[in-house]
Amino acid sequence: MVSADIKRTIKLVTEQQTIDKPSGNEGFPMKEWSINIYLLDEAGKEKPASCFTKAVYNLHPSFKNPTQTFHSPPFTCKNEGWGEFDMTIDLYVNEKSGKHTIQHDLNFAKNVYESKHPITFKNPSSSLLQILKETGPVPGEENGRKKDSDKKRKRTTGNVDVERLAEQLIKLNEEELLQVVQMIHDNKTPETYTKNDVEQGEFHVDLYTLPDNLIKMLWDYTSGRTANH
Structure with a gap:
């Protein structure tokens, strides 16, 4: 997941x-x-x-x-x-x-x-993340310090609706999700937040910390497949 x-x-x-x-x-x-x-x-x-x-x-x-x-x-x-x-x-x-x-x-x-x-x-929206920041760290922050403002993070995603991308990712099957995980590993940057929960069999990623090109790749990948689900 x-x-x-x-x-x-x-x-x-x-x-x-x-x-x-x-x-x-x-x-x-x-x-x-x-x-x-x-x-x-x-x-x-x-x-x-x-x-x-x-x-x-x-x-x-x-x-x-x-x-x-x-x-x-x-x-x-x-x-x-x-x-x-x-x-x-x-x-x-x-x-x-x-x-x-x-x-x-x-x-x-x-x-x-x-x-x-x-x-x-689970997979909170940007507005909920803002509220949760008041009580502890959230993905995309280091030691409780913001790396970028939400406004900047929103802007760097280009024309991709990140919240909709998250919805499309959830609809993928297991094989497609494995492909997504591989794409993230191959194209992530030092700012990208990921966590591999082996015991639960889950992979976590903060989409707002992904680079522009990877966001676009994931959008193109999920759009074609979720349309056929």
């Missing part, structure tokens, strides 16, 4: 406290609880999870509104109840990339507790 994957860590911070309201269940006091969502940077510090456009909490079906959606970081979900339960949280990125679903255990063992979840952004 040819892609540029970015890995980050999501942190959920859950707070809960007992409130003076009847729960209707003896031995189970009423609780007020809240969950906040953060993105962690390389130092483990909390940053706004602005890479997501919304967070959808799928609560226990006994809630009057079990599906709750929030559109602004830290996507605070606040409710009252007496019971503990497992939930899922759907995180939507700011592009047409579907959703990331994480599991969360709501419990009342501690007043405040945290949980961390690794997340992978």
Whole structure:
């Protein structure tokens, strides 16, 4: 597979406290609880999870509104109840990339507790890369320093739509992808970011770091083949 994957860590911070309201269940006091969502940077510090456009909490079906959606970081979900339960949280990125679903255990063992979840952004767009740069390195950077501005990188790709090229690469079969990998190895420059993940059987490349002539070669190669798929 040819892609540029970015890995980050999501942190959920859950707070809960007992409130003076009847729960209707003896031995189970009423609780007020809240969950906040953060993105962690390389130092483990909390940053706004602005890479997501919304967070959808799928609560226990006994809630009057079990599906709750929030559109602004830290996507605070606040409710009252007496019971503990497992939930899922759907995180939507700011592009047409579907959703990331994480599991969360709501419990009342501690007043405040945290949980961390690794997340992978597969072949993110240039706009998402810009946001992810705020929390760590992305392909095409060295030691967290930009090699080129996105504007310059966009311009050096000529008339080729790099995001569309990425879509075409995904459609290739295994034999065609091997040919693409060979083309990249034969024509890459020192600025080209590649990573060969042998264990996963994956080859990663940041298309924005490829030289103009290689971008054009890949475009010509994929255009003729994906049209016939």
